[in-house]
Amino acid sequence: MDYFLSEEQEMIVDVARRITDEMIIPQRAHFDETEEYPREILNALAQADLYGLYIAEEYGGFGGGSFEMVLALEQVARGCTGMATAFAASALGAYPIIISGSEEMKQKYLPEIASGKRFAAFALTESGAGSDASGIQTTAVQDGDHWVLNGTKQWITNAGEAGIYTVIAITDRKRGARGATMFVVEDTDPGFSVGPKEKKMGIRCSSTREVILKDCRIPADRIIGRVGMGFIIVMKTLDVSRPGIAVLGVGLGQAALDEAARYAKQRVQFGKPIISFQAVSHMLADMAIQIEAARALVYAASRHVDAHRDQASKAASMCKVFATDVAMKVTVDAVQVLGGYGFMREYPVEKMMRDAKILQIYEGTNQIQRNVIGQELNKEYTK
Amino acid sequence: MIRIVVCVKQVPDAKDVRLDPVTNTMAREGVQAIMNPYDRHAVEEGVRLAGELGGKVTVLSMGPPQAGETLREAVSCGADEAVLVSDRAFAGADTWATTHTLAQAIKTIGGADLVLCGKQAIDGDTAQVGPGLAERLGLPYVTCVKKMLSCDGQTIRLQRLMDDGYDTLEVRLPALFTVVKEINEPRLPSLKGKMKAKKLAIKTLTATDIDADPDQIGLKGSPTQVVRVFSPQPRGARTMFSGTVDEQVEQLAAELEKIL
Numbered sequence: 126m127d128y129f130l131s132e133e134q135e136m137i138v139d140v141a142r143r144i145t146d147e148m149i150i151p152q153r154a155h156f157d158e159t160e161e162y163p164r165e166i167l168n169a170l171a172q173a174d175l176y177g178l179y180i181a182e183e184y185g186g187f188g189g190g191s192f193e194m195v196l197a198l199e200q201v202a203r204g205c206t207g208m209a210t211a212f213a214a215s216a217l218g219a220y221p222i223i224i225s226g227s228e229e230m231k232q233k234y235l236p237e238i239a240s241g242k243r244f245a246a247f248a249l250t251e252s253g254a255g256s257d258a259s260g261i262q263t264t265a266v267q268d269g270d271h272w273v274l275n276g277t278k279q280w281i282t283n284a285g286e287a288g289i290y291t292v293i294a295i296t297d298r299k300r301g302a303r304g305a306t307m308f309v310v311e312d313t314d315p316g317f318s319v320g321p322k323e324k325k326m327g328i329r330c331s332s333t334r335e336v337i338l339k340d341c342r343i344p345a346d347r348i349i350g351r352v353g354m355g356f357i358i359v360m361k362t363l364d365v366s367r368p369g370i371a372v373l374g375v376g377l378g379q380a381a382l383d384e385a386a387r388y389a390k391q392r393v394q395f396g397k398p399i400i401s402f403q404a405v406s407h408m409l410a411d412m413a414i415q416i417e418a419a420r421a422l423v424y425a426a427s428r429h430v431d432a433h434r435d436q437a438s439k440a441a442s443m444c445k446v447f448a449t450d451v452a453m454k455v456t457v458d459a460v461q462v463l464g465g466y467g468f469m470r471e472y473p474v475e476k477m478m479r480d481a482k483i484l485q486i487y488e489g490t491n492q493i494q495r496n497v498i499g500q501e502l503n504k505e506y507t508k
Numbered sequence: 509m510i511r512i513v514v515c516v517k518q519v520p521d522a523k524d525v526r527l528d529p530v531t532n533t534m535a536r537e538g539v540q541a542i543m544n545p546y547d548r549h550a551v552e553e554g555v556r557l558a559g560e561l562g563g564k565v566t567v568l569s570m571g572p573p574q575a576g577e578t579l580r581e582a583v584s585c586g587a588d589e590a591v592l593v594s595d596r597a598f599a600g601a602d603t604w605a606t607t608h609t610l611a612q613a614i615k616t617i618g619g620a621d622l623v624l625c626g627k628q629a630i631d632g633d634t635a636q637v638g639p640g641l642a643e644r645l646g647l648p649y650v651t652c653v654k655k656m657l658s659c660d661g662q663t664i665r666l667q668r669l670m671d672d673g674y675d676t677l678e679v680r681l682p683a684l685f686t687v688v689k690e691i692n693e694p695r696l697p698s699l700k701g702k703m704k705a706k707k708l709a710i711k712t713l714t715a716t717d718i719d720a721d722p723d724q725i726g727l728k729g730s731p732t733q734v735v736r737v738f739s740p741q742p743r744g745a746r747t748m749f750s751g752t753v754d755e756q757v758e759q760l761a762a763e764l765e766k767i768l
Contacts, residue, residue, distance in 0.1 A: 136702045136706070140698065140699050140702060143696045144696050147696060169695070169696065173696060173697065178699075
């Protein structure tokens with residue numbers, strides 16, 4: 126379907142599509158198998174200016190928004206959701222600086238992130254704080270003109286690969302929702318280290334590790350926004366980043382449909398290509414309908430997010446739930462269409478099915494997204 | 509500031525080559541046109557060197573107006589400027605006429621410290637244009653360069669691929685090199701490059717603009733005569749053995765026994 130993209134937006138799609146077709150698709154099975162971090166491919170995305178899509182031109186970026194990032198991510202996810210996750214995670218790590226960072230902080234970090242010279246990462250989750258962010262145990266204590274951080278962040282995407290981490294820590298537990306603060310921590314800071322690479326079901330090439338902060342001492346100008354604003358910045362960050370996760374479902378779903386439809390056309394049983402059997406063609410039709418509906422919702426939601434940053438939560442959560450649930454369903458169906466071949470690692474759809482599952486879990490489980498939508502509805506109908 | 513000229517050619521995509529069954533010539537209509545793959549490596553090396561030493565990369569092509577697309581592709585991959593030499597009078601040029609045309613064009617745009625070409629084009633496969641162009645320009649040249657070791661703007665140390673290894677050479681600039689695929693991994697178009705390429709006004713030069721000798725261009729200036737074009741006979745049936753070395757040897761022995 127034609128989404129009436131601008132000429133510049135078409136160029137973004139073109140640039141990302143070529144890297145996906147020529148570099149990512151031929152190498153994705155290798156990186157899934159070895160679980161190596163695809164540094165060279167991510168560098169190619171950076172060299173093509175895609176790491177700065179959502180960053181203002183004055184900081185070396187392209188000057189686009191969530192929607193421009195969505196267009197690039199859709200293509201990359203069509204190739205490999207693991208690589209797309211690593212790519213998206215740098216944006217997730219950068220958004221707190223864009224949303225609430227001081228001018229000096231933006232000038233210091235955003236050009237490096239936009240050029241891909243250093244990757245970023247977002248450190249929120251802890252072993253006892255997943256869906257319930259108030260369970261955070263990491264603390265930050267002021268010591269003169271420095272802050273000292275202690276705690277362990279869990280399942281941090283890009284950990285060990287990124288140079289710039291946006292970290293939330295409790296600064297005053299008594300203040301509740303206003304008791305947390307976000308900081309920039311660099312990999313070179315004293316007391317910073319990472320844990321071993323986690324072994325995952327899918328998105329295996331992306332790096333997932335603990336971030337360990339042990340008496341990690343950082344200067345006071347690393348505070349993002351003001352003391353006590355941590356949770357607000359997290360919420361605003363997730364509003365902007367969630368369409369980026371949603372669209373991974375669209376790209377991945379499209380890739381699964383492409384494989385399934387191509388296979389169904391050439392696979393002959395009972396003397397006919399299996400696409401000529403209604404049982405199969407209706408499955409493909411349902412996949413196509415759901416993917417297109419997801420794409421339309423994600424595009425619309427991310428454009429809404431760019432235009433209305435302060436009223437973005439519901440749209441962001443709706444597209445995240447819908448598109449990632451579609452990705453799960455469509456990839457399961459793609460394996461079914463390929464039958465026994467679909468179950469074999471020689472064919473790409475089993476990886477797609479494994480990769481899809483995390484989309485329903487990370488950046489807020491789909492259950493949490495429904496909570497957000499429900500709360501927003503509750504507010505709307507109170508008026 | 510080093511001035512680098514990279515010569516590029518638009519060729520039919522090798523994945524999609526068809527021969528006209530009547531004329532036995534290559535069918536170019538309706539076939540996807542791409543930048544000659546070797547030339548992509550030449551562009552990358554030029555862009556890399558210019559970035560390191562400070563300088564400018566001009567991509568140059570002789571061809572019909574559509575060849576401008578190949579020049580835009582080179583600019584989207586980092587080249588600074590593009591020049592197209594295009595004139596009906598150039599039609600039917602062989603490598604002799606092509607080298608005259610390219611040499612005149614390079615002189616017209618002010619010469620170069622370094623001229624880079626792909627080893628050969630995948631359509632004609634002659635590998636003659638690079639060396640021929642160097643002769644026309646009176647430049648020293650090295651073919652099949654696989655690695656640039658160092659360059660200070662005056663001399664370049666490089667490795668030339670040979671059948672049995674490689675030579676290490678030092679060459680004073682100005683010079684011309686043709687490159688092989690081993691030299692680098694060409695980058696894909698960047699967003700800023702694509703936007704620049706889109707807006708770029710390609711400088712187009714005609715036979716008159718480059719002061720070409722009318723007897724040395726196009727079909728008239730081409731001494732090459734194609735006597736006959738034919739498709740080689742397909743080879744006889746082949747059998748591929750697979751499995752471990754021992755298994756393959758066993759299979760081979762069994763086949764030989766049948767013959768003996």
